[in-house]
Amino acid sequence: MKFVHERLDNGLDVIAEITDGALSTSVGFFVKTGARDESDAIWGASHFLEHMVFKGTHDLSGDEINRRFDWMGAAANAFTSEEDTVYHAAVLPEQQHEAVSLLARMMRPALREEDFTTEKLVILEEIRMYDDQPPFGADDRCRAAFFGRHPLARSVLGTVASIEALPVEAMREYHRRRYAPGNIVLAATGAVDFAALLESARRHCGDWEPLASADRTTAPGRHPPDGRSTIESITRPAATLEYAVRMSAGPAGNDDDRYAAKLLAVILGDDSGSRLYWSLVDSGEAEQASCHHHDFLDAGFFATQLSCDAEDVEPLLSRIVDVYATTASAGIEAAELEQARNKLAGRVVLGGERPRRRLFSVGLEWAHTGGYRSVADDLRIVEGLGLEDVHRMLARWPLHGPSATVLAGPHSADASAPAAAKAE
């Protein structure tokens, strides 16, 4: 694998991880914008704009974009998160130029009012679809409680009200401001012809007007607000199971402890073979009991997810907090650490074999840090993590400490119930 980087005069970064013998090429535009860059007046604009990018440019209709992707045999899609909007396509190497050209042209969409009106209906359907599914909005509500007034409190989809109220002009203004070349990374992985990639970038993106790098509000702070635990509930009488989402503070994306945090989350709450698995899932008491670490530019959290029978939710949440507290006081065993390290290493190797997966690792890393890590770098990091790293994590970020918890399901919970805050 070889890594290369060039920057166009207007500030667009072009990067590639080239793998000899790869069978496919993955390309993507990583725009450094997401829900955290919105205000109340444009809540949901990043994700809605991601849809609108597929509705066409001034000389390319939405139907034509869809036909071209299918014609080149591309697996193409996009996603929006709190910090990123990513447009990506996986193609056979001979289609690299077509895929890059099409994606590049899409980055300058027409944002026609009639398309905006039709697509608004699709966005509203997407909001209803997620609202009908587990965890029934508990994840968004929990993030809002955990982050308080921090920009990361905002949900990606927005609300029915915010989407209905959004005018097309506000989206056009948001696009002008956030899709400047200095705020975008063009990344490619797999069988990449880098000279051709640069040529495509210059031809299609070279005339994008450079703007001063778009401002992004970062705000280090304490989460949950004031270090106080909260618990809320959403009542869904028709739900069969009760769903709980609990967030407690963890290292941010600029913190070297984030790798140890991922390893700790595997030990505590991986989907199988973890402490929560053996305590709650193996016995069939919980449908799911998991813990994952998520990091952002200026914050991070451990997210615990539980689903179980409604009457069990409080005792099982207490048990989870007990697992965290016991782990913090008694520590991790060497064998557990070894198992978790081997699991992570296996994931790194297997994920590294697919250009489609590497695209996201390479593109997001560059978008967030301006740096690059190879598969070998990732393996070295995983293999270098020791008991002292995980124990330092447990001391710095007590998972049994202050948290935001939201329950959703048939349980008519007493919102003052202290279950999740018990061991604080």
Added chain:
Amino acid sequence: MQQTLHSTTLANGIVVLGEYLPGLESVAIAFHAPAGAVHDGPGRCGLATLSGEMMLRGAGDRTSRQIIEALEGGGVQWSQAVSTSHASFSGAMVARQLTVALPIYADIIRRPRLEEDQLESARQMVLQNLAGTEDDPAHRAMSALRQLHYSTPWGMPSEGVSAEVEGIGIDAIRGFVSAHVRPGGMIIAAAGRIDWETFVAGVERLFGDWDAGAPETVRTGGRGPRFRHVHHDSQQTHIAVAWSVPPYRSDESYEATAALAILGGGSSSRLFSEVRERRGLCYSVSSGYQTLRDQAAAICYSGTSAARAQETLDVILEEIDRLPGTIEQSELDRVKARAKSGLVMQQESSAARAGSIARQWYHLGTMRTLGEELDRYDRLSVGSIEGWLADNPVRDLSVVSLGREPLEVPDEVRA
């Protein structure tokens, strides 16, 4: 592209398959035992799934926990699933771990302990999963559709039915495993950085002395009503439509697959363009091909607000009706391009290939090379698809709606 496929059959009937994938560090392995949900039997829906779960809970001289620790300690990404036709145990790993993983899988398959003290936990786990599926409206709609479309017992939900799972005892599980987890009908496939001779020798050593046994046949029954509304207190109504198409082992399945891809297989497909892009009726709409060994289904799915669900269903049915006589060359070209790149990209994943060659063997009794698959796609023409559509009009439509209110369906479905 050079492709290296291997197959052999052990004396006891186990089929062993392999594909060497250059450039990969990983190996994936898949064990498909003919112990699928189709053998559950009346009043025991979920027996295969509960048995599959019990097989992992202690085998040979390892406890349940030791099995998972041994696999995960070796960095093996393991999974276990029970489908209509098979109980499957799979793992993907760095190649050198294969020698560690193989004996563990041999224990799970040949020497599961099936101890009574694990039964309640396993049952609760299956019941929890079932409760979770109750909260997934799209899954419920598709599950109801399979029950309408396929002849019994092929459409029964492999995850089980709660009331029946409650009543399954340890003897039923032991009987099921000994009857259906047998060398006859068993497929073991590996793909990635494999040394074929060494792999076969390893499988022979671990499975060669297992007594032969033929898989049990299934008595296929009739079909139920053609329309069902499932009441669900949700904002969206979910619509699922199915009709019969040839199974994968029929050569015409390629024409059927292509026709369905044109209807609803990509972002330039007719359903996506008309239902989502032009009318904004929904977020998700698609059609696809789903095959068992002897039956297959064309399936359309969409989820949309209750107020717009009837229009969505009507447009889907119109697009199905409009298909014969209107296929365009450009549509077929796009389908071929998507199929070709999908097939090539599959070669980048050892897990995808191990699963794929095992499925091919089950359906066809052979493996198709990439070249053969691509060649068959090349032979698709507008004429061949139109010919197939003309000879096979849609005539046994099944429709499921799931939501607050039932939808109006065509008379022939209602009847």
